[in-house]
Amino acid sequence: MRLNKRLAELGHCSRREADEWIARGWVRVNGQVAEMGLTVAPGDRIEVAPQAAAQQEARVTILLHKPVGYVSGLPEDGHQSAAVLVKPQTRWREDRAARRFEAGHSRGLAPAGRLDIDSTGLLVLTQDGRVAKALIGEDSPVDKEYLVRVQWAPNGPKGAGVVAQDVQSVFPPEGLQRLRHGLSLDGEALKPAQVDWQNPEQLRFVLREGKKRQIRRMCELVGLHVVGLKRIRIGRVALGQLPVGQWRYLGEHERF
Template structure:
């Protein structure tokens, strides 16, 4: 516990900012350790040393936006691929939800460094988070993230009869993907052909692969919640800002 660690890593661990932001602030002379400015990248400190940042850093961080979008089918979460457009291409003044309670005004500069904090595959719809804030990205997709995500999944059973209770229990806990056990999940029937999933992880196409493992075909998949933030009435293809009072 008393081994020196990189200053940028320690700042990220404490939730002050992302590592990339920490490096930028260090280079600008905005970071102090025990009252002394540290401007050398790669500097190491002891875990019990006190880190403070100048007001310029806090001011710059407060300008960063986080955007919630109701992603439609046919858009990829991240960079354009195979001819499909990225979800960020939907963000402009005309697609800004008219009922957004935020007082924030859209500026094209908000699109810079706006990255998805988690995936939602091309055939899935619902809540996607795009953020400029490294702290939020780390909270949602970092190694130690515990933020749960809720989905409504329309399915078709490919075998005679109905999905056995034993397979429903297997969806909740006991399946493996890529040779690794999955974390326990909450899975319940919403109605005859729709399941509700609550996951604490987000492996690639996880729900679709889980369903395939027990003979279910996914017909439609919609993410409706990430942590305490819900999709709500946000229309497909439109977006809003994460409110100042909203926390994941």
């Protein structure tokens, strides 16, 4: 396979980072400096220069409590990217990370997973390709947990029969089973999900995939209308007490 793919497979970096390392002469295969486009066999000896590890160490991963009204990625339709909130004055005062904020920490931040404009909660912004791959790679085992406030709206949110209070009492039990397993989006069956009532108006979802507006669309398929959605956990990292609009660094010993 190509060397950049092999480096990513071994967990050293992302493919894009691998290409950068190869271009800088930081990768050797069987003792020889590797060239772009090189293919390797399973038994080939791959070495990475210390400079690559130092560069990775300087890259940051930021945990942001995204407010409603910001998009996760690039600005669109007049809405700002959530990355604009990463600045010294919005750093959570209780952040225990020893890192000092530097201007470079707010550049090149990529969202590792979606959180739509109408949703709030934990958003991961990272400069580290390994983190992005771990969270949004096709085979990622990392689950995400959401609290979702709903209304019963079998005829749509503006149609007749909307129920906003004690939704659990009017929602058919078979609908909950379909949310857990049995729905399809974009022509593909969804992976099994954990879905339970937190209170009569709020559901708790735990998903292992992240299609665009997935929870909202799932709810529509069973007659529910989402009026509030908050992501509270990604893998082993929880939103916790992080205030809306503020951020902190991923801790040195924290792992998703």
